[in-house]
Amino acid sequence: MVEDEVNLLVIVVDVNPIWWGQQAQREPQFTLSKCLDAVMVMGNSHMAMTRTNRLAVIASHCQDSHFLYPSKSWRTGDSGGDDASSSGDGKYELLAVANNLIAEEIRNVMSRSKGNSTDTLLAGSLAKALCCILSMETASSFVIYDVIKAAEDCARQYMNFMNVIFAAQKQNILIDACVLDSESGLLQQACDITGGLYLKIPQRVALAQYLLWVFLPDSEQRSQLVLPPPAHVDYRAACFCHRNLIEIGYVCSVCLSIFCNFSPICTTCETAFKIQLPQMVKPKKKKLKQTM
Amino acid sequence: MDEEPERAKRWEGGYERTWEVLKEDESGSLKATVEEILYQSKRKRVIESHGQVRLGMMRHLFVVIDCSRSMEDQDLKPNRLTSTLKLPVCDIMHIQCKVICFVSPSGNPKKHIAALKKAVDTVCVGEPSLYNSLNLAIQTLKHMPGHTSREILIILSSLTTCDPANIYEMTKVNIMYMLLTFLICSTDNLSCSLNVRVSIIGLSAEVRVCTVLTRETGGSYHVILDESHFKELLTLHVKPPPTSSSSECSLIRMGQYRLENCDFTLVGLSLGGYFCPQCHSNYTELPVECKVCGLTLVSAPHLARSFHHLFPLEAFIESPVEELQGNGFCQACQGELKDKSIFTCPSCRSVFCVECDLFIHDSLHCCPCCIHSQTAS
Numbered sequence: 001m002v003e004d005e006v007n008l009l010v011i012v013v014d015v016n017p018i019w020w021g022q023q024a025q026r027e028p029q030f031t032l033s034k035c036l037d038a039v040m041v042m043g044n045s046h047m048a049m050t051r052t053n054r055l056a057v058i059a060s061h062c063q064d065s066h067f068l069y070p071s072k073s074w075r076t077g078d079s080g081g082d083d084a085s086s087s088g089d090g091k092y093e094l095l096a097v098a099n100n101l102i103a104e105e106i107r108n109v110m111s112r113s114k115g116n117s118t119d120t121l122l123a124g125s126l127a128k129a130l131c132c133i134l135s136m137e138t139a140s141s142f143v144i145y146d147v148i149k150a151a152e153d154c155a156r157q158y159m160n161f162m163n164v165i166f167a168a169q170k171q172n173i174l175i176d177a178c179v180l181d182s183e184s185g186l187l188q189q190a191c192d193i194t195g196g197l198y199l200k201i202p203q204r205v206a207l208a209q210y211l212l213w214v215f216l217p218d219s220e221q222r223s224q225l226v227l228p229p230p231a232h233v234d235y236r237a238a239c240f241c242h243r244n245l246i247e248i249g250y251v252c253s254v255c256l257s258i259f260c261n262f263s264p265i266c267t268t269c270e271t272a273f274k275i276q277l278p279q280m281v282k283p284k285k286k287k288l289k290q291t292m
Numbered sequence: 293m294d295e296e297p298e299r300a301k302r303w304e305g306g307y308e309r310t311w312e313v314l315k316e317d318e319s320g321s322l323k324a325t326v327e328e329i330l331y332q333s334k335r336k337r338v339i340e341s342h343g344q345v346r347l348g349m350m351r352h353l354f355v356v357i358d359c360s361r362s363m364e365d366q367d368l369k370p371n372r373l374t375s376t377l378k379l380p381v382c383d384i385m386h387i388q389c390k391v392i393c394f395v396s397p398s399g400n401p402k403k404h405i406a407a408l409k410k411a412v413d414t415v416c417v418g419e420p421s422l423y424n425s426l427n428l429a430i431q432t433l434k435h436m437p438g439h440t441s442r443e444i445l446i447i448l449s450s451l452t453t454c455d456p457a458n459i460y461e462m463t464k465v466n467i468m469y470m471l472l473t474f475l476i477c478s479t480d481n482l483s484c485s486l487n488v489r490v491s492i493i494g495l496s497a498e499v500r501v502c503t504v505l506t507r508e509t510g511g512s513y514h515v516i517l518d519e520s521h522f523k524e525l526l527t528l529h530v531k532p533p534p535t536s537s538s539s540e541c542s543l544i545r546m547g548q549y550r551l552e553n554c555d556f557t558l559v560g561l562s563l564g565g566y567f568c569p570q571c572h573s574n575y576t577e578l579p580v581e582c583k584v585c586g587l588t589l590v591s592a593p594h595l596a597r598s599f600h601h602l603f604p605l606e607a608f609i610e611s612p613v614e615e616l617q618g619n620g621f622c623q624a625c626q627g628e629l630k631d632k633s634i635f636t637c638p639s640c641r642s643v644f645c646v647e648c649d650l651f652i653h654d655s656l657h658c659c660p661c662c663i664h665s666q667t668a669s
């Protein structure tokens with residue numbers, strides 16, 4: 001083990017209150033607190049593996065995203081902050097501090113939450129996470145983002161989401177996705193482009209088990225494990241005129257908009273296109289054979 | 293040569309009273325001024341944008357890297373060749389264009405990066421030849437369709453060029469003259485009929501042949517100051533250039549591939565691959581032009597990668613940090629604002645620090661706080 005290798009794990013949890021509220025009624029064994037317990041178990045395991053491992057947890061809300069851990073007061077130093085919260089059961093102090101901070105912050109976030117959209121604002125949380133991780137100035141060898149997603153995708157986020165994914169790819173950051181409810185095309189693309197893992201959990205109650213077995217190993221160890229196969233990603237784009245998914249289409253060379261049929265003018269940028277006309281062939285004069 | 297601008301003849305004109313730029317502070321140190329200059333150059337790249345100009349999004353870019361004896365010079369650590377082949381050049385590979393760099397033309401960046409990494413070990417001998425490299429590039433570029441922009445980027449480290457066009461044994465000065473007249477004829481060729489834009493990055497000093505070449509074809513010529521300047525110059529080439537009015541616009545027929553897993557493996561082939569939707573031929577990498585039916589195969593992320601050029605992010609408003617009321621935290625990284633200026637996004641009014649602003653404009657291309665307010669509204 002190299003001594004100064006720093007593995008950073010960032011867990012982004014989707015805490016959309018509407019989805020979780022409905023979930024509590026559908027399946028009372030698996031609520032937001034159980035989900036966060038599983039997240040804390042994973043975070044603790046990650047930090048306990050090596051002394052130099054670091055953790056960050058972000059809660060992604062319908063309007064905003066908050067850092068659950070580390071909180072603002074922690075930024076001054078590694079071990080600054082709460083000495084008073086040493087746990088009574090002999091737990092490693094860093095883990096106890098982390099758990100308490102996460103629990104406290106999530107209570108703050110949920111109590112002051114407002115908003116009634118059913119979509120998740122993942123692009124924003126990932127963008128903030130990228131800026132924050134960059135500013136931490138550690139020579140992190142591996143950074144893995146683990147996204148736990150509950151509610152549905154927001155289609156308006158497509159452009160921003162793709163920008164965030166490409167920025168992450170440039171920084172060599174892996175994005176994993178752990179999906180609780182509906183399949184997410186955006187996250188499938190994110191995992192495919194950055195090289196992470198995508199998994200839709202068959203049984204939500206066993207979330208902790210899936211997190212530990214599938215998502216905890218870092219990228220070097222993953223090549224030696226038998227992990228769920230990569231999902232079949234549907235990369236078909238939607239045409240701009242009908243919003244149908246097409247396999248073969250026409251792309252404007254100026255504004256890159258996609259059409260399903262050829263048209264002489266691009267509707268987005270109003271460029272006139274050069275049309276390849278078939279060449280005019282002069283009819284050859286044929287000598288009429290004289291029939292005798 | 294007669295229509296050269298007056299200013300450039302007086303090369304001293306660019307160096308008048310340079311000492312006035314640097315100012316010492318009370319303790320006699322120049323550090324503050326140097327930081328200020330670096331900071332301004334960083335900001336310049338962010339602010340400069342072309343506005344409502346049609347950009348050449350599909351580009352065929354030919355990168356020519358000088359591998360002659362002068363690349364072994366140690367003024368860029370560890371030597372010029374290694375320094376060139378490192379990350380800055382690889383950044384260009386991530387943009388959507390066809391890059392040819394002593395491998396066959398391909399749109400896949402991984403092949404180019406692998407070839408570059410292998411090339412670090414090449415031994416640099418001999419002299420470079422501008423004529424030969426331009427010839428080779430033109431041979432390939434002239435077959436490219438008219439709606440793409442054709443560009444050549446030359447990274448030239450030596451001060452001379454050795455070409456088959458001159459057959460006389462003359463001194464260096466005369467060689468340059470012969471080449472100059474030849475090149476002027478060929479640049480007319482280049483710029484008028486073929487619309488090729490040649491840009492050169494010089495690693496040692498300014499060379500007149502290069503200046504003329506780039507001026508005639510509409511490209512840019514820069515000489516690097518140090519490694520970070522080198523990286524900045526390469527990043528300038530990542531942005532798509534404005535197109536000339538003579539390039540055609542057309543609709544290009546493209547297909548999205550279908551990915552399927554094969555049940556069998558053959559020696560030398562891999563499991564699965566990308567199938568052309570029209571003729572079902574199998575390819576292992578994308579983007580590619582199908583050799584059977586001629587359809588260009590791409591996937592949506594390849595197009596999405598270039599969208600940020602079409603919808604560029606506005607530059608943030610800079611203001612001194614004293615004007616900020618309330619708590620001094622950067623909204624993106626949650627860190628304290630310790631620099632002397634802060635940046636405000638014009639649409640959502642959130643405050644960012646210098647590093648976040650640079651990161652947002654260079655890599656992220658979208659404001660993290662605008663994303664939140666977009667969806668909430």
